[in-house]
Structure formats: structure tokens, C-alpha cells
Amino acid sequence: MEKLINDFSFGLFVWQTLLFLLLLYLLYRFAWKPILSAINDREEGIKNALAAAEEAKKEMQNVTADSEKLLKEARGEREAMLKEAREIKEKMVADAREQAKQEGDKLIAQAKATIDSEKKAAVAEIKTQVADLSVQIAEKILKEQLANKDKQLKLVDDMLGDIKLK
């Protein structure tokens, strides 16, 4: 202990304290403060970057899920549209067929009516012509038969012969 006290130099102690405090201040001012804040900033930066990456990953997943959903929806919509289109087509075809049938029926009915009336007219004309021809034939036949006297007489006779007095 005595050696320790003997070794103790007050001047050195004063120098040491002054120099150390000065060094502490200068280092604090020019080194520790910027170093610690730089390290801190860097650590914050890394932490933030990691958080951002995590966020981005999540976002990415969301986007994928969204796009899948959209795709699914679009597919569904397309299906629905196709189905609708098919239905419309079928309906249109059915309608057209129906209409055509009606139209046809109508035409047929008209045609029938025309044919009937034509037929009637034709029959009426034929009747007239047949009557005319019959008269002409009868006329010709009569003219033939009554050309000479004998025949006339014979006819009279025949006719008279048919006629029986009652």
C-alpha cells in the first residue's frame, strides 16, 4: 500500500483526467455519435428492408390470389355467355321454324283454295264446252241423217214406230 501511494503521481493523475476527458469529448463529438447513429440507421434500414420485403411478398401473394380469382370469374362469365348465346340461338332457330311452318301452312291453305276455285272454274268450262260439243255433234249427226228423203222418212218411221199410241 505504501508503495502504491509512493508511486502515485498527482501530476500524472491530473494529466490523465484532463486528457481522457478531452478525448472523451472529441471522440463523442467526431466519432461515437456519428458511428453509433450510422450503425443504428443501418440496422433500422435493414429492419425496414426486411419488413418491406415481407410486405411485398404478402402483396405478391395477394396479387396472385386476385388474378386467379379474376381469371376464374372471367372463365365463369365466358361460360355463362356461351350458354346464353347457345340458348338464344336455339330459341331463334325454334322461333324461325315455327314461323316458317305457320307461313307454309298459310301458303298451302291459300294454294288449296286457289286450286279448288280453279278446279271449279275448269269443271264449269269443261261442262260448257262438252255441252257445246254435244250440240255440235248432234247438229252434225242430224244434218247427216236428214240429208236425203229416204233417211228422213225412215227416221220418221222409226220414231213413229217407237211411239205407241196409248
Added chain:
Amino acid sequence: MRRFFTLRILLLFTVFSAFSLEAVAKEESADGSKKDIKTEIKEYIDHHLKDSHDFSIFSYTADNGEHVYVGIPLPVILWDEGLHVFSSSKFHHGETIAESGGNYYALEHGKIYKTDAEGNLSHDDEGHVTNAKPIDFSVTKNVVMMIITGLLMLWLFSSLAKSYAKNNGVPTGAGRFFEPIVIYIRDDIARPTIGEKRYKKYMPFLLTIFFFIWFLNMFGLTPLGINVTGNIAITFGLALLTFLITNFTGTKDYWKHLVDPLGDAMPWYGKIPIYIILVPIELLGLIIKPFALLIRLYANMQAGHIVLMSLIGLMFIFKSWIGSPLSFFLAFAITLIEVLVALLQAYIFTMLSSLYFGFASEEHEHEEDPELAHL
């Protein structure tokens, strides 16, 4: 090649230290004095452990028997009823007395004493000089080393700080080595012992003290004969700062615990007999903690230097082809261990300082527990 760089440097240091001691051994033979080599080495070690008023690199005895010192004289600053400033070269390494402003001063065993024109020094029975001692504010070898260390630290760490700005937050050069240490001190010393909330205000002190002690310890391993951290005044100054910071940043809880360690756990009449013993112990603990700090660092560095130099000294005592290389090898091994000790002591000093700060700034939150209020 690179892997053995440090080892080579250390080997070189050991060899160099051996040479500087060899000079002493030669000195002895040239002097022809009756001192044997063991005493000579012991005195050399003693001299090395002390602070000195000049920055000597080595000394030898010339052929004509004259002592030649290679080194730089440093300014001597004395307060002796007025300021006396002169160069330490005036002392001629204690061989002559120095005159300044009508006063005469003598240098003996690294201390300056006031003396008369003839340089008479009176000694008491135990051999201590009884002459008056002026207050010595000299820029000694230790002061120079502290300034060099301080400048080195300023340069290293301010360039590290600047490299962040230049290199987008990534350190360059030596900073790559020092940055992890800074982070280690923050994350493994300050944060766990002081706590997340308050550790920041202690960081500058902890970082400064760690690197200051470490660098000075490392300088002590160079063959320049530097022993700054093995000086009691230095460790006292460092421990005093820890002590002052601990107590000035102490919270109310800390002081309350000091004078009332048991708190509400016991009625006041029960405390009296216990506190007669307990409170003085607590108060003594205040002093003992930093005292242990200062003695630990001082003793460790001092002991390391003594062991190392003794082993080197053994080489000259053995003077044989077996003993000397063996002791050289031992000295080299101890140098390696001392490198570890240099770091370890800096770590321990920082760690314990941080722990004391942690105790002092701790805030207790268990006091207002409603469950326990009625008990």
C-alpha cells in the same frame, strides 16, 4: 504469410526487448561496479515500470565508458511557488541537478526533489528521500503515450465515422475490424447490463474507456518500455471517472437502496440493529467497487510486465545454450498471453463499469403491486 504477421511482430518485439536489456548487462560489466547482474536487472525492471521524464528508446555504454541515451527529452513542468518549465535533458537522466528560477532540482527514481546547489539529498532510515517535492505536472512518457493513443483513436474512429458517409453506411479499411468491436460493446456489454432504455448515454464513455485501455495495454507490449495502464495514477483516474459517473447518474432508487437496503420489508425498530452494520457496508461498497477496478487493472498490467521482463532477464542470467533459448521461448509465450490479457483487462474494466452504471440507473417497478399492498 499474412497469418503469421502478428506472430512475427511479437517475436520481433521480444527480440528487441531482449536487446535493450542486454545493453544493461553490458553496462554493468563496463562499469565494473560490484552490483551483480540480478540486482541490475531488478533495477532495470523497476525503472521500466515507473513513469519517466524522457522518452528513452534505448541506452548503451560507449567504449569510453560514457552512458549514451537515445531518446527524446520531455518538458518538465513544476509548481513550486511559481511555475518552472524546462527540458528534462537538464537532468542528464538523473546524473546532474537542474536549475530553474533560482531553485535546484534533482531527479531520483523517476521523482523530482527540491535540492541545494550541490544536489544533496537526505534519506531517512528506510532509504526514502526526505527532501521537499514540488508538484510535478511534467509531460512525462506516460502523458506522451496518452496523447499519442488519443490522437490514434481520434484518427481511427473519426475516419471510421467518415467512411459511413462516403461508403453508404458500410465501413472501409480498419473500420471493418473496429466496427464489430463497437457493436459488441453496445450489444453484449452495455445493452444487457444497463438496459435498453438508458444504455445510450453511457456508450461514449464505455467505448472510449475500452479502446483507451486496450490500446495503451497493447502499447505496453511494444519494446518501447511503456507502462501506462500499469501506473496507479492512471488507473485511479479511470476508476474515479467510473465512480463519479455511477453516482451522478444514480437514480432515487439507487440512493434509497444505499441508505435503506431492506425497504419496507421490515419495521423501523427491527432495522436499527441491522443497519448499524449494513449501511456502513453498503457505503463502503461504493468505494470498494471502483477501488477493485483500479487495483485489478494496475496489478494485472504491472504483473505482466514484471513476468515478461524477468523472463527476458533470465536469458542473461543463464547465459547458456539451453537456458537462454528456453527462457526466450517462455518470454515469447508470455507475450502471446499478454496480448490476450491486454484485451481481457480492457474488457473487464468496461464490463464492470457498465455493470455499476446498470445498478445505479436501475429503476424498480415492483413497489406498486396492488396484490401485495395490503400485506
